[in-house]
Amino acid sequence: MKKILRSLLFIVCFAPLSLWAQDDPTLIVSTKKQVMVGERFQVVFEANAEGKNFQAPTFNGFTVLGGPFTSSSSSFSMVNGSMSHTVKNSYTFALQANQEGTFHIGSASLNVKGTKVNSEPFDIKVIPDDGSHAAPTGGSGSNNQGQSQQNTNDPQVSGKDLFLRVIPSKKSAYVGEQIVLTYKLYTKVPVSSVSMSKMPSYAGFWTKDISDNSGTLRQSSEYINGIEYTSAEVNKVIIVPQRSGKLMLDPMTLECVAQVRTERNNSRSMDPFDVFFNDPFFNRNIVNVKKELTSQTINLEVKNLPENGKPASFAGAVGNYNFKSDIDKTELSTNEAVTITLTVSGTGNVELLQMPTPVFPPDFEVYDPKITTSTDVSSQGLTGTKKAEYLAIPRRAGSFTIPAIEFSYFNPSNESYQTLSSEPYEIQVEKGTGSDEGGGIFASNQEDIKYLGSDIRHIMTGNAHLKPMHSVFFGSAAYYVALLVLLALFVVLLFVLKKREQLTQDTAANRNRKADKVARGRLKNAYQHLKAKDQEKFYVEMSQALWGYIADKLGIERSKLSMDTVSETMKSKNVPDELTQQFIDTLNSCEFARFAPGSAEEKMDDLYQRGIDVISKAEKVL
């Protein structure tokens, strides 16, 4: 812009001089030969004569912002008596370059007193934008538009003098690995205030602002491409990617006010007062220029954590950590609290760290852990300590084991997983004097069995009890042999007993058992004799039946057999007196009839019946 102003100045000041030298009508073009894309510039056609019908060339590749603005001036001068009349007509176009390249502009024409005057065709080279005209061109937003209008005639702050940069600590990271973003303001002009107008959204990141909020910006000087800049850290943010892939960071927009010394009046006026009072020494000819700065967009490559070698206890921690576990006591009584303190410290995203959980035995009442986090910011990013206190109360006595607690993390510096583990704790719980005792009410200590899971029953160990396939015991030879052996044993036993009985037939026991049979045999014979009316033989049989029966039954030897021994023995065997008497009576009447024959037939019959009667009665008792 300054250049444009200068060229205008040049035209205004010196163009009339050239007109004096020649009177032929001319049409002269003055413009910049080289502009940047988006830059605004002017093309001025100047004629030294009054003309009509100005025809402008076509400005291919440019946008005509305005024009032709015409202006004319005429002057008369007397030099050494000769008077000259000078006419100056100018046609000005405001153009803006749209695209890169070299553009040919044709000639303009003007009709001067019937003759057509043409200007020289010319070329304009449009070069890529270096950002220096960003603010003044101001096509990007209404905000900017207002600003540019406000400062239309003010000097501008170039993008080379004041810009914002974001510097990530690394361009590629693992999920969960922290990246430090530093926003730095570089300037060559004094900056009076800085305010953030738009923060990036940081989609896909966990962020923590770690900028120093003391209010003052720490300044230092830095060289970029050999040019010295004053730099200041505007903002510092730790970002932790939460997902993998190519993540884009939005730019940050900053509004700052730069103080620029103006020179406008120098160019416009030759008034010495103005010059004097516009001197910066006297007049603060400094303009506050509001400028919006935008940092560059950054693409970060976020890698997934390797699946290979991921430990089971890994819960997403990335960084470099130490792990410590403490227990306050290992010997306690029931209903007394035990605390396990787990401490993880190191570099990494401590705030999002998931603490490992100790596995308490099921009989422990476990409370939610108390977690405290303290963080600190260092050059590597976030460091800190996370502490989790697990409080548990054993409700039953016994000895318990809390298995070793493992903490795993991924170390991005050597790209590997690390697992740290504590010692397992043996806890001895004694029966305490808890609330179970005391009081009048008997509180039962019983509780239902807690089922923790279900599974198939375990395999059978020990003896396999293997046997050949399809070897069923039933129906096998062994089975029949077993049955036959039993049967044979039975038969053999019976046989042996029978033999032994025959051998010991005369023994008292045998006699006893056979007594009834023998007596009945004799009585049968007696009956035969009764039928045959053979008195003598009948009485002999009857007598022998009765005496034999009672001798066998009572085990009395024949030699000692008498009425007295019979009655005595019967008494000693607790036979009822009535039966004894009856038996003795029957014996007596039998003996009497035997030795005093001639009694009636009825008597024989009666005796026979009485004999049968007493024997069957005695059989029941003895």
Add this chain to the structure above:
Amino acid sequence: MKRYTLLILVTFFSFAGRAQQGANDWFEQANAAYNMGNYDSARIVYEKILATEVESVPLYLNLGNTYYKMHEYPMAIYYYEKALKLDPSNEDVQTNLAIANHAIVDKIEPVPQSFIVRGWRNARASLSGDQWAWCSIVFFALLLVSVFLFMRSRKMGVRKLGFFAGIVFLLAFVLSVIFAAQLKHASEIQDQAIIMAPTVTVKSSPNEASVDLFVLHEGTKVTVLETSNGWNKVKIANGSVGWLEVDKMLSF
């Protein structure tokens, strides 16, 4: 003659004993592998034991458990069922079979059995076939003792006792013989099968072109009613009947 018999017997038992010893060592090895979680090697060793034509409830149960742990439920059910055939009363096998049956796709409501049939089956299942055989021997012995008492006792009470006990033991002997015979029959005929193919379609007749009746999945137990031309007529627990290719199931 007697000496020779003895010699043969001794040799036989020593051979059997040695084979038994090797199989028992393998059994220990396989159990150790199972306990370590090496189910595949445990399976290989258990099946090596089976290949020597021996069987037992622990062997089948452990092999079934191994398959269960390898999530091959049809094979697990197959071996549990085999174990139950040897000893229907084994509680471990019953439990594991019930759990394995929960892991398969098909859930079939069995046809309710009458009280008498259920009672008969439960009574039969309370002991294994060999145990029933031993029971019958014991009852036979007790029967003989009762008869002996009845025949030889001089005391009327004892004789009466012998008489009634004899009747009871005779009934018990007959019942245990029937149970043992039934179990022996069941172990000899292979009328049960487990579906091994993941999904099978039961057909209305033994050919591919016949009507699809219903779909069964692996692990379901079927009863084989008859076999014809590589097809089995099967009946499932709810009473449905159809035809299936023989190679889609494993009989036992």
